[in-house]
Amino acid sequence: MNKSWPAGIAPFPGTPFARRLIDWQRHHGRHDLPWQTRDAYRVWLSEIMLQQTQVETVIPYYARFLERFPTLESLAAAPVEDVLARWSGLGYYARARNLHKCAQAVMTRHGGTFPADPTLLAELPGIGRSTAAAISAFSYGTRAAILDGNVKRVFARAFGIDGFPGTKAVENALWDLAEALLPERDVDIYTQAQMDLGATLCTRGKPRCGQCPLADGCVALRDGRVAELPTPRPKKAVPERHGRFAVIVANGAVLLERRPPAGIWGGLQSLPELPEDADTAEWVARRFGLTVTRVAPLPGLRHVFTHFVLHLAPERVEVAAGDGVRDADGLDWWPLDALADAALPTPVRKVLEALQRATG
DNA sequence: AAAGCGGGGGG
DNA sequence: CCCCCAGCTTT
Numbered sequence: 001m002n003k004s005w006p007a008g009i010a011p012f013p014g015t016p017f018a019r020r021l022i023d024w025q026r027h028h029g030r031h032d033l034p035w036q037t038r039d040a041y042r043v044w045l046s047e048i049m050l051q052q053t054q055v056e057t058v059i060p061y062y063a064r065f066l067e068r069f070p071t072l073e074s075l076a077a078a079p080v081e082d083v084l085a086r087w088s089g090l091g092y093y094a095r096a097r098n099l100h101k102c103a104q105a106v107m108t109r110h111g112g113t114f115p116a117d118p119t120l121l122a123e124l125p126g127i128g129r130s131t132a133a134a135i136s137a138f139s140y141g142t143r144a145a146i147l148d149g150n151v152k153r154v155f156a157r158a159f160g161i162d163g164f165p166g167t168k169a170v171e172n173a174l175w176d177l178a179e180a181l182l183p184e185r186d187v188d189i190y191t192q193a194q195m196d197l198g199a200t201l202c203t204r205g206k207p208r209c210g211q212c213p214l215a216d217g218c219v220a221l222r223d224g225r226v227a228e229l230p231t232p233r234p235k236k237a238v239p240e241r242h243g244r245f246a247v248i249v250a251n252g253a254v255l256l257e258r259r260p261p262a263g264i265w266g267g268l269q270s271l272p273e274l275p276e277d278a279d280t281a282e283w284v285a286r287r288f289g290l291t292v293t294r295v296a297p298l299p300g301l302r303h304v305f306t307h308f309v310l311h312l313a314p315e316r317v318e319v320a321a322g323d324g325v326r327d328a329d330g331l332d333w334w335p336l337d338a339l340a341d342a343a344l345p346t347p348v349r350k351v352l353e354a355l356q357r358a359t360g
Numbered sequence: 361a362a363a364g365c366g367g368g369g370g371g
Numbered sequence: 372c373c374c375c376c377a378g379c380t381t382t
Contacts, residue, residue, distance in 0.1 A: 052365040057380065091378035094368070128367045149365050168373075204364070205382060232363075262369090264377070304361085305378060346379070 006176050009159050012217040017158070018183035018190050024213040025193035030055075030200075034062060036192075040114035040139035041072045047131050047138075048099050052092055055199065061090050072112060076103040081258075084267055084343035091346070093268055097261070098126030116140035129175075137191045145178035146191055147171075150198020156230035157202060160219030164231045240309045245271035245348075246284055247298060247355060248317045250333070254352060255288070256342065258330035264305075265345045269332065271314065284317050289326030294318040298355065303347040314351045 005011065012020065030036075033055065035046030045065065049058045065086045069075040075083070080100045087096035102125045106114055114135065115121055121132035133144035152165045155174055163170040183190050201208045207226055209215050220226045248255040256269040274283055281292040298314040325331050334342055336356040339349065 050365095051367070052377085052379075054365085054380065089379085091380095092366090094377070095366090098368080126367070130366065147366095153364095235362090266377095303378085305376090306363090306365095307376065 005180055006173065009177065010217075010219075012158075012214070017181050017214070017217075020213040021193035021197060022183065022186050022189050025189050025196060028200075028211075029189075029193055029196040034059065036138075038139055040135065042066070043138045044102075044114060044127075044135050045099070047134050048095055048102075048126055049090065051095060051131065053090060057090075061087070072103055072106060075100065076107045080267065081343060085341055088268070088343045089346055089349065093266055093345075094262075095126060097267055101125040102127065114139065116142055118142060118144045134191060137187045141188055143182060143184075143187045145175070145182050146194065147175055147178045148195065148198075150202070151178060151194045153204065153230050154194060154198050154202045154214075157207075157220035157226055158214050158218050160223065160225065160229070162229070162231055164233055166233060170231075238304075238306075238308050240311065242276075242311045242313065244274035244276070244278075244280075245312060245314045245351070246274055246280065246317050247271055247314050247351065248284060248288070248290065248319060249336075249355070249359075250319050250321055250323070252337070252359075253333040253335045254355075255325065256332045256334045256344075258332075265348075268343045268345050269334070270345065270348050271351070274315070280315050280317060284319070287326075288331075290323045291320040292317055293320055298351065301347050301350060310347075312347055312351065316355070 011017070015023075033046075035042050037043065046058065046062060049062055049065075068082070068086050069078060078100070080097060083100045084093060084096050087093060090096075105124050106112060116136055116139070118129075118132040118136045121127050121135055122129055127135070130146045130148050133142075133146045134148075136142035136144050137146070152174055155161060155177055156165065159177065161170065161173060165171055165174060197212070201212050209218070209221050209226065212218065215221055220229045246255075255272065257272045259265050259268055259270050261267050272284075272287070274280060280295045284290055284292050294317075296316045298316050300314070301312040303310045303312060325333070336352065336359070339352055339356065344352070
């Protein structure tokens, strides 16, 4: 309340910033997104899915997820494997593991109801300061500031804020601004307006400044700096890694191995990873107690992560029918026609779907 | 091919 | 606390 206006930042001329956004939202914002309810469970689910992921991508996942987990109770009671299976393809799978933990925490700590206080929300797994504010504003009308990528971009341009928003100093300045600009009322509309303005007008490339309600006060537009703000992340070289994966097939099923709970593709089902120098047939025979009848390379795949590039080299391994697998913990023979139900990362899904198409 | 997108956890 | 990590889509 009554936060002091940040130093060196000029207020918007005439109509205040928040008023402009709220007025704009009523006519030009999005009002028909499937999670625009006051149901905190649905709001929370959407906000977690929307972390690092755009609206259009989220919509089908959101629908399929709610179909399987219609209530907080059903989600909390489900095995984490089922949660990961419905998350498969969305990426950042720690979000799904935290989502599941969070559902259980809300059941035990809060009696099955999400708290309205953003501070309490932010103590739950997977919910940080911005997500907590969004959930409480949308679900309960709480007066709390968000600061997501859209807001950072709008602020950086509108107020001419230099510096990469990932650095502590710039981020602190943006949070101060977010708090100072927060309106007294209609915070839910204001919050949606910031997201919608950033997603539909003040986009990264080709922003539509001609339609922007902030145009007459926008520092970046005035100074011809729209294209250079916000300041981009400093570039860094990404290392390359190589991985060999065994595609062990028998009787129309493939052997999947659950990955360790943390790290890349944590908790997901994947293909067994071959050691760099191992002889494929020998390693598969020893590791799984299977009799290998044939090994053949499959087309490789280049998969780009933010911090490294992974070259996947899959090898098709045929084994004698009727062989059982030794050390069955975390291992599953998965029918190729049931891949839709598997908790697979996208590149592994690609490899297996190509194989399924090839073998019919 | 490069950049964008919130939060968790380790050093 | 700061730095690194994670996976997909869009441009």
